[in-house]
Amino acid sequence: xxxxxxxxxxxxxxxxxxxxxxxxxxxxxxxxxxxxxxxxxxxxxxxxxxxxxxxxxxxxxxxxxxxxxxxxxxxxxxxxxxxxxxxxxxxxxxxxxxxxxxxxxxxxxxxxxxxxxxxxxxxxxxxxxxxxxxxxxxxxxxxxxxxxxxxxxxxxxxxxxxxxxxxxxxxxxxxxxxxxxxxxxxxxxxxxxxxxxxxxxxxxxxxxxxxxxxxxxxxxxxxxxxxxxxxxxxxxxxxxxxxxxxxxxxxxxxxxxxxxxxxxxxxxxxxxxxxxxxxxxxxxxxxxxxxxxxxxxxxxxxxxxxxxxxxxxxxxxxxxxxxxxxxxxxxxxxxxxxxxxxxxxxxxxxxxxxxxxxxxxxxxxxxxxxxxxxxxxxxxxxx
Amino acid sequence: xxxxxxxxxxxxxxxxxxxxxxxxxxxxxxxxxxxxxxxxxxxxxxxxxxxxxxxxxxxxxxxxxxxxxxxxxxxxxxxxxxxxxxxxxxxxxxxxxxxxxxxxxxxxxxxxxxxxxxxxxxxxxxxxxxxxxxxxxxxxxxxxxxxxxxxxxxxxxxxxxxxxxxxxxxxxxxxxxxxxxxxxxxxxxxxxxxxx
Amino acid sequence: xxxxxxxxxxxxxxxxxxxxxxxxxxxxxxxxxxxxxxxxxxxxxxxxxxxxxxxxxxxxxxxxxxxxxxxxxxxxxxxxxxxxxxxxxxxxxxxxxxxxxxxxxxxxxxxxxxxxxxxxxxxxxxxxxxxxxxxxxxxxxxxxxxxxxxxxxxxxxxxxxxxxxxxxxxxxxxxxxxxxxxxxxxxxxxxxxxxxxxxxxxxxxxxxxxxxxxxxx
Numbered sequence: 001x002x003x004x005x006x007x008x009x010x011x012x013x014x015x016x017x018x019x020x021x022x023x024x025x026x027x028x029x030x031x032x033x034x035x036x037x038x039x040x041x042x043x044x045x046x047x048x049x050x051x052x053x054x055x056x057x058x059x060x061x062x063x064x065x066x067x068x069x070x071x072x073x074x075x076x077x078x079x080x081x082x083x084x085x086x087x088x089x090x091x092x093x094x095x096x097x098x099x100x101x102x103x104x105x106x107x108x109x110x111x112x113x114x115x116x117x118x119x120x121x122x123x124x125x126x127x128x129x130x131x132x133x134x135x136x137x138x139x140x141x142x143x144x145x146x147x148x149x150x151x152x153x154x155x156x157x158x159x160x161x162x163x164x165x166x167x168x169x170x171x172x173x174x175x176x177x178x179x180x181x182x183x184x185x186x187x188x189x190x191x192x193x194x195x196x197x198x199x200x201x202x203x204x205x206x207x208x209x210x211x212x213x214x215x216x217x218x219x220x221x222x223x224x225x226x227x228x229x230x231x232x233x234x235x236x237x238x239x240x241x242x243x244x245x246x247x248x249x250x251x252x253x254x255x256x257x258x259x260x261x262x263x264x265x266x267x268x269x270x271x272x273x274x275x276x277x278x279x280x281x282x283x284x285x286x287x288x289x290x291x292x293x294x295x296x297x298x299x300x301x302x303x304x305x306x307x308x309x310x311x312x313x314x315x316x317x318x319x320x321x322x323x324x325x326x327x328x329x330x331x332x333x334x335x336x337x338x339x340x341x342x343x344x345x346x347x348x349x350x351x352x353x354x355x356x357x358x359x360x361x362x363x364x365x366x367x368x369x370x371x372x373x374x375x376x377x378x379x380x381x382x383x
Numbered sequence: 384x385x386x387x388x389x390x391x392x393x394x395x396x397x398x399x400x401x402x403x404x405x406x407x408x409x410x411x412x413x414x415x416x417x418x419x420x421x422x423x424x425x426x427x428x429x430x431x432x433x434x435x436x437x438x439x440x441x442x443x444x445x446x447x448x449x450x451x452x453x454x455x456x457x458x459x460x461x462x463x464x465x466x467x468x469x470x471x472x473x474x475x476x477x478x479x480x481x482x483x484x485x486x487x488x489x490x491x492x493x494x495x496x497x498x499x500x501x502x503x504x505x506x507x508x509x510x511x512x513x514x515x516x517x518x519x520x521x522x523x524x525x526x527x528x529x530x531x532x533x534x535x536x537x538x539x540x541x542x543x544x545x546x547x548x549x550x551x552x553x554x555x556x557x558x559x560x561x562x563x564x565x566x567x568x569x570x571x572x573x574x575x576x577x578x579x
Numbered sequence: 580x581x582x583x584x585x586x587x588x589x590x591x592x593x594x595x596x597x598x599x600x601x602x603x604x605x606x607x608x609x610x611x612x613x614x615x616x617x618x619x620x621x622x623x624x625x626x627x628x629x630x631x632x633x634x635x636x637x638x639x640x641x642x643x644x645x646x647x648x649x650x651x652x653x654x655x656x657x658x659x660x661x662x663x664x665x666x667x668x669x670x671x672x673x674x675x676x677x678x679x680x681x682x683x684x685x686x687x688x689x690x691x692x693x694x695x696x697x698x699x700x701x702x703x704x705x706x707x708x709x710x711x712x713x714x715x716x717x718x719x720x721x722x723x724x725x726x727x728x729x730x731x732x733x734x735x736x737x738x739x740x741x742x743x744x745x746x747x748x749x750x751x752x753x754x755x756x757x758x759x760x761x762x763x764x765x766x767x768x769x770x771x772x773x774x775x776x777x778x779x780x781x782x783x784x785x786x787x788x789x790x791x792x793x794x795x796x
Contacts, residue, residue, distance in 0.1 A: 030676055031626055033655040038628055038673055058530035059673040060629055063706030065515075066540055070705070079702065085630035149640040167630065167727060229429050229475050232504020245475045315403050317433060317471050317481060330435050330469065343435035353507055379629055382530060382670075531708065532672050536775040539707045546707040547777035551789035560705070567789065 021047050026364075030059045034137050034368045037378035041355070041367070048363045053356045057349070060382040068342040073099055073309070074174070076342065081168040083344060084380040086126045089118040089159070090322045092172035097253060098318030098329035099174045103311045105303065111176035112255045113296040117189065118171065119320075120285040120292070121159070124196065125152040126323035127236075127278040127285075128203070130375045134275060135207065137372040138216055144207060151199050154192045161185055174309075176302025186293060193289045200282060208279070217272035221358040221370035224269060231353045235325025236281065237374055240266035240273035247321035254320075258295075259288045271373040278375075310337050324348050324375050344383055348376035385482055389425070390416070405469070405483035413486055413496040414522070420472060420482065421501055428472035428482055431498065434508035436516040437467040438490070440542045466493040466518055470505070488518070490541075497523035515540035610750045617661075618649075618744040621689075621737070624660035625653035626680065629667025631694040631727040638730040648737050657683040662740070664733075665719075668696035668703055669710045671778050675770045681717045682767045687760030689744075691736050692719045695726045702726065715782035717768050718759075 029040030038059035044052035064083065068076040080095045081088035093115055100107065107115075129152055132145030156166045162181055163169040171178050207213055223233070228241040238245055246263045248256040264280035266273030311333040319328035325347025332341035351374050359367040390406060391397055394416055398407040408416050420428040441464035447455045466488050473480030486495040497520035499506045509520045510529040517538035520526055528535065537544055550556075553564040596606050627635060639645045639653065654660045657680045669677055681690065692713050695701030700711040713719060720743060723736040748754040754761045768786065771778040 030673060031657075031680055033625055037632070038676075058532070058708075059670060059676070060668065061530040061670055061672065061708045062629075062668050062703040063539070063708055064703075066707065067703065067705055082630055082702070085633055146641050149637060150642065153637070153640075153642050166729065167633065227503070230503045231506075232431055232502065243475060245478070250478050313402075317483075319432070326432060328433050328471075330433055330471070332437060340439070341435065341437045343433070345433040345435075349507060350504055353503060530672075532773040534773045534775060544707070547781070549711055549777070549781055551782075552711075554699075 023051065029056070035371065036133065036376055039371075039376065039378055039381065041371075043364060043367065045364055048365075050359045050362055050364060050367055053359045053367065055352050055355055057382050060378045062379075062383065064383040065342055065344065069339055072337050073311070073339060076339075077172070078168065078170045081170055082379055083346065083383060084322065084324060084327075084348065084377045085167060086129060086377055087122045087323050088167060088169045089122040089171060090320060090327065092169065093119055093254075094318060094320045094322065094327040095329050096172045096174055097320055098316050098331050099311075101318045102314050102316035102331055102333060103174070103309060105175040107176055107254075108300045108302065109297050110180075110299040111301045113292055114177050114181065114301060115172065115254055116256070116259075116292050117289060117296070118159075118162075118169075118177075120289045121155050121189075123285045123323045124282055124289075125155045126375075127282050128152060128199075130372075131203070131207070131275065131278055134369070134372040135213070137368050138212060140212075144203070147199070147203060147206070151196070154195075158185070158189055158192060161188070173302050176300070178302065180301045186296065189289075190293050193286060193293065196286055197283075200279070200286075204279060208276070213275070214272070216366070216369060217275055217373070218270055219268070220271045220362060220366045221373065222268060222270045223354055223358055227354060227357060228269065231357075232350050233325070233354060234347050234351065235322065235375075236277045237274055237325065237351050239263065240277045241269035242266055247319060247326060251319070259291050261285075261288050271369050274373040274375075310335065315341075319345065322347060324377070324380070325351055344380075346380040346383060348374070348378075349381045349383075352376060352381065385426075385479060387482070390420070390482075393419070400485065403483065403485075405485050407485050407487055410486055410488070410494070410496045410521075413484075413498065414501065417470075417472075417484070417498050417501045426482070427474045427476040428480065430473045430475045430480075431470055431502035431504045432473050432481065433469075433471040434498075434505050434512065435469045436512035436518055436540070437469060438464075438516055438541050439467070440464045441490075464490045466490050466516065468495050468509075468512060468518060470498060493518040494521060495519070496521050497526075499523050514538075517541070610748070613749050614745050614747065617687075617749075618741040620652075621648075621650040621662050621740070621744075622652045622654050622660050623650055623662040623664050624657055624680065624684070625655050626657075626663060627666050628669065628673065628677075629696065631666035631697070634727045634730055635664055635666045635693065635733060638733045643730040643734065645734070645737070648734065648741070650737055657681075658685065660684055661687070662689045662691065664691045664693050665697040665713045666693045668701065669713045670708045671710055672708060672773075674710050674713075674716060674778060675773075677713065678716050678768050678770050682770075686766065687747075687758070688766075689720045689740055690717055691721045691723065691733075691740065693723050693733060693736070694728055695724060698722050698724065710778075712787075715787045716771070717783075718786050 024045045026043045028043055029035040030038040040056040042054045042056060043050055064079055068079060080091040083091050128148040132148030135144040159169050160166045162185055163171040223241050225241045225243060228238050229243060242265050244263060244265055249263060261284045264277050266277055313333055313335045315332040317328055317330045319326050327347055328345035330343040331339050334340040358370045387399060391399055394412055396409050396412055400407050420426050442462040444460045446458050448458055450456050468486045470484040471481045488495050495518060497509055499509060500522055509523055510526060512518050513520060513526050514528045514530050515538060550563040551567050553560055556564040599606060637643060639651055645651045663681060692698050696703060697713050700709045703709045704711050721736045721739050723732050725732050748757045768783055771780055
């Protein structure tokens with residue numbers, strides 16, 4: 001028997017200095033759990049780092065503009081519901097505003113208040129859902145989203161009570177809103193609005209200090225201020241980069257100059273700022289809602305003469321501060337009952353311009369969060 | 384309303400369209416005008432909000448005019464078609480706007496100057512106008528189809544676009560759809576339709 | 580609720596069966612147990628296209644609670660899914676991907692066309708890029724009207740599908756003849772190509788043919 005010495009073996013340890021990976025090209029989407037619909041991005045990866053990212057659109061291109069040019073002005077109102085299907089009320093308002101601007105229609109006092117109430121309720125449920133979906137992308141599989149949807153249902157019930165539909169409200173009309181609020185609606189709305197801060201407290205306790213959210217959102221997907229302006233970014237994404245530009249303050253459309261509210265601004269422009277801006281904006285929306293509910297006057301809610309009309313040859317660009325950014329409608333009339341040109345300026349679509357800039361050099365898992373923090377809805381991106 | 388006179392004074396080839404309160408900018412000058420508007424301290428139009436293509440078909444209008452001798456004379460007025468790209472510029476720095484800029488071109492050979500080098504925000508919207516209207520943007524860094532697939536040949540938002548005929552089955556056709564659906568009806572049923 | 584499927588010719592004495600039930604002994608066919616398991620654990624594909632997908636999410640959330648029907652396990656991969664809920668407008672650009680997802684699902688597989696768009700193109704059917712109904716390319720089991728259908732409607736569609744599964748033959752010699760999933764034939768649908776003006780071909784003639792329209796006076 002030979003005696004074997006027991007000694008550690010020698011291993012060659014690879015230094016890794018010349019370790020290179022091939023660039024991996026991934027087509028992410030259109031069916032992917034984290035692309036918020038049928039969005040697709042062609043990503044090139046070096047290891048896990050994004051070196052190129054090209055968004056691909058059109059999987060929900062429903063020809064909204066072409067259809068609108070073959071129907072009457074009022075006929076397009078239900079289609080605007082389906083642009084950004086989270087926020088049908090604000091879509092209605094933007095379109096009504098553009099037509100009112102073109103035709104010079106006045107809106108009664110009570111209708112202006114109803115519009116503000118509906119728009120701010122829309123902003124509440126949109127931002128709450130967005131935060132839910134964003135945390136879903138972060139791996140918090142479901143819980144914050146379920147909280148947000150639970151709260152969203154209260155607001156959808158209000159919409160349904162007033163307009164007859166949960167999501168596709170089709171509630172605004174040129175020169176007002178379709179019908180007055182049912183009796184008891186305002187009291188119920190007041191209750192929902194009063195209860196909302198409790199949900200906000202719960203939500204913020206759950207999320208804002210969460211270690212995973214802090215480490216995965218802070219300094220990820222930074223959008224510099226100058227690039228944000230040059231690339232026409234609007235809405236919470238712009239304000240997260242520190243630009244004070246809120247159309248409710250700038251244009252003062254409707255009656256927004258009567259309400260006291262603040263515009264939250266970010267300082268870094270990363271995903272965490274975009275996430276926090278939504279939470280802070282919800283607080284401000286609650287403030288506006290409380291003021292509007294306290295001061296809403298009685299009176300007519302629409303102008304029955306403004307149903308179907310034939311505008312003079314003219315063009316107009318009307319825009320509002322939607323929950324996702326500046327939603328604009330560009331209308332050209334040639335004197336016939338149908339618009340000659342009907343164009344939507346979709347905030348989600350244009351906010352995606354900087355997706356590549358924000359994702360370059362980040363990990364592929366962070367690209368998902370950057371996309372989630374922009375807040376896109378594909379109905380509006382592709383129209 | 385923003386005072387447009389300084390622009391018109393500085394760039395004499397730029398025309399003012401009073402009806403739409405828009406500036407009609409020749410293609411050769413478009414980049415220069417946009418750059419000036421963006422950087423001039425009085426305007427600071429740093430934000431291109433909206434970019435839209437507009438297609439107008441040529442119109443032929445016949446009007447009958449009574450002559451002094453009692454006979455009718457037909458006068459044909461022709462209005463040529465056009466392809467336009469409309470930009471709405473705002474200022475985030477000074478919080479004013481809009482200034483509307485139009486580049487007008489022909490329907491047969493639509494070529495305009497891309498403003499993407501000045502405004503990144505125009506990138507996707509110009510691609511959309513290229514995709515749906517077939518307008519060529521000179522100087523655009525990445526002019527590809529954006530909404531339709533790459534193999535697609537038509538420009539669907541043009542007014543004279545003919546859509547594919549998939550009206551084989553229409554349960555409740557009316558108006559224009561009925562006319563299209565009728566082409567697919569079997570012979571016998573067409574006659575009953577006509578009889579009714 | 581009858582414990583025996585209506586389509587079996589299994590004969591048992593009703594009185595005896597009821598006596599046995601009181602003692603906790605249930606006489607059912609193996610097929611009933613098999614179908615009961617299948618219908619109570621449908622795994623849908625987590626695949627939203629448009630507006631209807633939001634109502635689908637609401638259905639799965641706390642208020643309407645899809646899990647009461649055993650169908651809350653939304654799978655991100657078609658390889659693990661039994662049911663595809665086509666929730667939204669299928670555009671021509673999206674159609675090949677929808678068909679590819681259908682082909683990737685294992686048998687037995689079911690399709691719910693949710694909402695007017697998935698049924699016929701809905702409000703957008705005059706659009707040049709909108710497919711006039713997903714059933715032009717893949718077989719659909721349940722159609723739900725609505726724009727979008729309410730969560731209750733989706734629950735109803737799910738129950739309708741459960742009834743369909745309950746009555747399907749899975750065992751015995753009949754199963755091959757009556758249940759398409761057990762025929763052993765290739766159920767893959769051909770994927771259309773992007774043409775210069777339209778999809779080529781515009782529909783799959785094996786699953787859809789234009790209906791013959793005879794209009795009476």
